[in-house]
Amino acid sequence: MKVRIKFRKYGPVRFIGHLDVMRYFQKAVRRAGIDVVYTAGYSPHQIMTFAAPLGVGLASEGEYMDIQVNSLPEAEEGLTSCGTMVKRLNDVGVRGLDAVSARILPENAGNAMASVTAASYTVRFREGRRPKGWDDAAADRLIESFLAQAEIPVEKQTKNGVRTVDLRPGIYELSWRLDGFFLLADASSGGNIKPVLLLEALLSHGGMTLEENALFVTRQDVYTRAASGNGTETFVSLGEIGFEEPVTQAEQERKP
Amino acid sequence: MCEKLALSEDILMQIEKPERYIGCEYNSVVKDPAKVRVRFAMCFPDVYEIGMSHLGIQILYHMLNDMPDVWCERVYSPWVDLDAIMRQQKIPLFALESQDPVKSFDFLGITVQYEMCYTNILQILDLSGIPLNAAQRGDDCPIVIGGGPCTYNPEPLADFFDLFYIGEGETQYRNLLDLYLECKDRGLDRREFLLRAAAEIPGMYAPAFYEASYREDGTLKSFVPTEERVPRKVRKEIVDHMSEAPYPVKPVVPFIKVTQDRVVLEIQRGCIRGCRFCQAGQIYRPVRERDVKTLQGYARELLKNTGQEEISLSSLSSSDYSGLQELVNFLMEECAGSHTNISLPSLRIDAFSLDVMSKIQDVKKSSLTFAPEAGSQRLRDVINKGLTEEVILNGARLAFEGGWTRVKLYFMLGLPTETLEDIQGIAQLCNKIAALFYETVPKEKRVNGRVQIVASTSFFVPKPFTPFQWAKQCTKEEFLEKAYQTRTAIGSQLNQKSIKYNWHEADASVMEGILARGDRRLCEVIRRVYEKGSVFDAWGEYYDNARWLETMKECGLSPDFYTRERPLDELLPWDFIDCGVSKDFLRREWEKAKREETSENCRVKCQGCGAAGFGCGICAVART
Numbered sequence: 001m002k003v004r005i006k007f008r009k010y011g012p013v014r015f016i017g018h019l020d021v022m023r024y025f026q027k028a029v030r031r032a033g034i035d036v037v038y039t040a041g042y043s044p045h046q047i048m049t050f051a052a053p054l055g056v057g058l059a060s061e062g063e064y065m066d067i068q069v070n071s072l073p074e075a076e077e078g079l080t081s082c083g084t085m086v087k088r089l090n091d092v093g094v095r096g097l098d099a100v101s102a103r104i105l106p107e108n109a110g111n112a113m114a115s116v117t118a119a120s121y122t123v124r125f126r127e128g129r130r131p132k133g134w135d136d137a138a139a140d141r142l143i144e145s146f147l148a149q150a151e152i153p154v155e156k157q158t159k160n161g162v163r164t165v166d167l168r169p170g171i172y173e174l175s176w177r178l179d180g181f182f183l184l185a186d187a188s189s190g191g192n193i194k195p196v197l198l199l200e201a202l203l204s205h206g207g208m209t210l211e212e213n214a215l216f217v218t219r220q221d222v223y224t225r226a227a228s229g230n231g232t233e234t235f236v237s238l239g240e241i242g243f244e245e246p247v248t249q250a251e252q253e254r255k256p
Numbered sequence: 257m258c259e260k261l262a263l264s265e266d267i268l269m270q271i272e273k274p275e276r277y278i279g280c281e282y283n284s285v286v287k288d289p290a291k292v293r294v295r296f297a298m299c300f301p302d303v304y305e306i307g308m309s310h311l312g313i314q315i316l317y318h319m320l321n322d323m324p325d326v327w328c329e330r331v332y333s334p335w336v337d338l339d340a341i342m343r344q345q346k347i348p349l350f351a352l353e354s355q356d357p358v359k360s361f362d363f364l365g366i367t368v369q370y371e372m373c374y375t376n377i378l379q380i381l382d383l384s385g386i387p388l389n390a391a392q393r394g395d396d397c398p399i400v401i402g403g404g405p406c407t408y409n410p411e412p413l414a415d416f417f418d419l420f421y422i423g424e425g426e427t428q429y430r431n432l433l434d435l436y437l438e439c440k441d442r443g444l445d446r447r448e449f450l451l452r453a454a455a456e457i458p459g460m461y462a463p464a465f466y467e468a469s470y471r472e473d474g475t476l477k478s479f480v481p482t483e484e485r486v487p488r489k490v491r492k493e494i495v496d497h498m499s500e501a502p503y504p505v506k507p508v509v510p511f512i513k514v515t516q517d518r519v520v521l522e523i524q525r526g527c528i529r530g531c532r533f534c535q536a537g538q539i540y541r542p543v544r545e546r547d548v549k550t551l552q553g554y555a556r557e558l559l560k561n562t563g564q565e566e567i568s569l570s571s572l573s574s575s576d577y578s579g580l581q582e583l584v585n586f587l588m589e590e591c592a593g594s595h596t597n598i599s600l601p602s603l604r605i606d607a608f609s610l611d612v613m614s615k616i617q618d619v620k621k622s623s624l625t626f627a628p629e630a631g632s633q634r635l636r637d638v639i640n641k642g643l644t645e646e647v648i649l650n651g652a653r654l655a656f657e658g659g660w661t662r663v664k665l666y667f668m669l670g671l672p673t674e675t676l677e678d679i680q681g682i683a684q685l686c687n688k689i690a691a692l693f694y695e696t697v698p699k700e701k702r703v704n705g706r707v708q709i710v711a712s713t714s715f716f717v718p719k720p721f722t723p724f725q726w727a728k729q730c731t732k733e734e735f736l737e738k739a740y741q742t743r744t745a746i747g748s749q750l751n752q753k754s755i756k757y758n759w760h761e762a763d764a765s766v767m768e769g770i771l772a773r774g775d776r777r778l779c780e781v782i783r784r785v786y787e788k789g790s791v792f793d794a795w796g797e798y799y800d801n802a803r804w805l806e807t808m809k810e811c812g813l814s815p816d817f818y819t820r821e822r823p824l825d826e827l828l829p830w831d832f833i834d835c836g837v838s839k840d841f842l843r844r845e846w847e848k849a850k851r852e853e854t855s856e857n858c859r860v861k862c863q864g865c866g867a868a869g870f871g872c873g874i875c876a877v878a879r880t
């Protein structure tokens with residue numbers, strides 16, 4: 001059975017690269033005594049996949065990994081099996097890579113990596129790094145005019161040199177909220193938009209430039225596309241897919 | 257806990273592997289600074305991935321942190337990218353756990369594992385803002401204390417350390433810290449503490465209280481204490497009951513892949529074998545085993561506490577451990593269901609080890625390792641390497657029958673008494689092994705078509721406290737000539753296509769030898785070389801040999817003086833250290849070597865080396 005675990009990433013461990021986060025969880029899963037499934041062969045590894053890799057230095061409130069398990073842990077008092085898994089991971093974890101929830105995935109759920117279509121972010125300017133000429137009150141107008149463009153071409157560094165891409169179709173939402181931006185953008189493997197790249201384009205549209213490391217980016221959540229009732233498609237958080245198995249009868253009776 | 261960072265976002269985003277500097281690893285220890293009395297920074301002066309792989313540091317880290325009034329943290333060398341930034345922006349070096357500046361600590365402990373890290377020691381002091389010379393340190397500086405194998409000749413580092421701890425760290429740290437606290441409470445100064453430590457605590461050597469004088473020819477004339485209370489000889493400290501000694505069953509689990517990316521089970525300390533070039537074989541005497549049952553418990557706990565996917569045995573010569581079969585069988589059973597790999601380094605190739613290896617690794621991909629060290633039986637007798645050609649060929653035959661096709665062989669060039677014939681012996685031995693493969697394995701069964709033999713040579717470096725401590729070391733030109741002869745000899749073998757040959761850099765080996773057998777006058781060289789920009793000398797790409805040579809010249813010192821053969825009656829810079837093994841024994845072994853006579857190992861027959869004086873380990877058990 002497949003279980004999806006949601007976790008956060010914050011504090012100094014933001015500087016741990018994606019591959020090392022994977023290595024971290026491989027060990028944490030073993031320490032937590034989770035009955036994870038291994039591949040066969042001479043160098044068996046855990047069946048574990050991660051949704052959209054997070055850049056070094058970024059924080060996140062919604063990261064996901066899917067693991068295949070043979071069995072769920074026996075539920076501890078007052079917790080579901082999924083809740084027990086979360087608790088155990090946190091008991092043997094480091095601060096800043098906290099498990100938030102676990103859910104059992106339906107058999108037909110796509111894997112965490114492949115199903116990602118979008119991600120949401122909050123973006124703030126770091127202390128003392130507001131661009132020259134920036135005005136909170138004018139933010140809405142700037143964003144409006146920025147999004148009104150038919151095309152937003154930017155230069156993107158790729159393996160095969162510099163390429164021009166159009167950001168506009170991948171921006172699903174961009175707004176200014178009190179002290180920072182909210183962004184919902186394409187995070188699929190083919191069209192991933194980096195928040196910094198987008199904000200640079202926005203500022204340059206307003207005639208401003210961004211200093212290096214001027215932004216503090218927190219990924220809020222990661223989404224997949226799902227059919228909604230009326231035949232259109234909507235974004236659904238990866239954390240909403242699947243279910244936490246119901247608390248057993250006995251446990252319910254124990255509750256006041 | 258895991259909140260503070262000494263480095264800014266800008267720096268962390270700009271350097272390679274920022275994970276080296278953030279701490280926060282699982283099992284790292286964080287304490288409330290207000291509730292401890294001693295802050296200890298434990299340093300391995302090399303990059304994080306190397307330093308984190310060292311068991312000794314983990315042992316002391318956990319031992320010290322088990323003391324409620326002590327907080328021990330880790331420090332490693334900032335890599336060259338961060339080093340440059342720290343200098344430019346004047347950022348003081350910090351310890352990983354608290355991210356607090358090292359200079360604010362009570363102690364800075366530095367383990368000295370190889371000679372080529374000496375400039376890194378100065379880097380650590382310098383970046384911490386601690387004066388390089390101990391004599392210039394005030395009460396605002398931590399006590400800088402060194403330990404590890406190189407401190408069996410601490411003289412080339414004498415200026416830079418307040419104290420050296422000679423021997424195994426487990427025994428005297430509590431006493432040292434208690435003395436420190438007492439001196440602090442009574443308001444005594446640094447010098448008074450150091451003097452009392454040197455005078456009262458076994459194993460402590462405070463270089464400031466000793467004076468060296470030299471003859472006109474540069475040799476040491478005298479080496480004496482300048483203070484009445486300190487001992488003329490410093491005797492190494494050792495753990496006498498290994499099974500009762502502390503063991504780090506909750507080792508720190510790094511985020512990044514480090515060199516030793518696994519849990520480590522130290523099964524014994526010391527070695528019974530006495531190969532005459534080997535320093536470890538002498539300074540860790542006598543061999544002391546840990547109890548199998550205790551080790552089984554450690555293995556379980558280590559795996560559970562770390563989640564690591566591999567466990568490795570650690571010792572100088574695992575095959576000599578008396579409980580090996582029992583332990584290995586236990587590990588195989590324990591690991592079978594849990595997807596845990598076992599790694600067994602330093603095993604002798606025989607029926608037992610081949611059987612075990614065939615069960616735990618992919619035979620097709622793994623290789624066999626032999627370390628004959630010398631190419632001919634004559635020279636193997638000189639160095640007392642009890643590995644005969646027959647044993648090697650038998651092991652290889654068994655292995656080929658079992659499906660192995662890769663063999664690695666390690667040799668040394670430049671050993672005392674070596675001749676061209678011995679060097680040719682290397683090539684012949686490789687050739688015989690290759691021929692044996694084609695003889696043993698029928699054509700249709702040859703998995704990869706042919707056998708792959710990799711012969712590697714390193715250059716012999718005479719080390720203190722070995723029977724070869726008096727021997728002459730080759731020059732760079734001699735070394736390279738020998739490597740060339742080896743290559744030519746291999747090239748003329750029938751099976752040369754199956755043999756690959758690698759050799760080490762000669763430059764660094766010569767300098768390693770100079771530092772290993774050096775005296776106090778080299779402190780000046782090390783300091784100047786460092787000030788000219790040398791650091792990470794152990795990393796080939798950063799080693800600047802010309803700079804070292806030029807600096808030696810500036811200081812009026814010649815490499816030849818340090819690499820020459822030393823007469824038996826010469827006072828050696830490390831003679832004031834008593835490592836348990838007597839000079840008399842080493843001399844006997846040196847003479848036997850020249851007569852091509854071997855000595856039995858400790859298990860077969862005691863050679864009366866002197867280590868029995870410790871009253872423990874193999875010296876204290878009856879021989880069968």
Ligand code: SF4
Pocket residue numbers: 527528529530531534535536537538572573
């Ligand atoms: S077997 Fe020889 S080389 Fe190896 S540790 Fe023992 S004495 Fe040293």
Ligand code: SF4
Pocket residue numbers: 541542543857858861862863864865866867868869874875
């Ligand atoms: S005293 Fe004898 S048994 Fe003990 S270490 Fe020395 S040679 Fe070996």
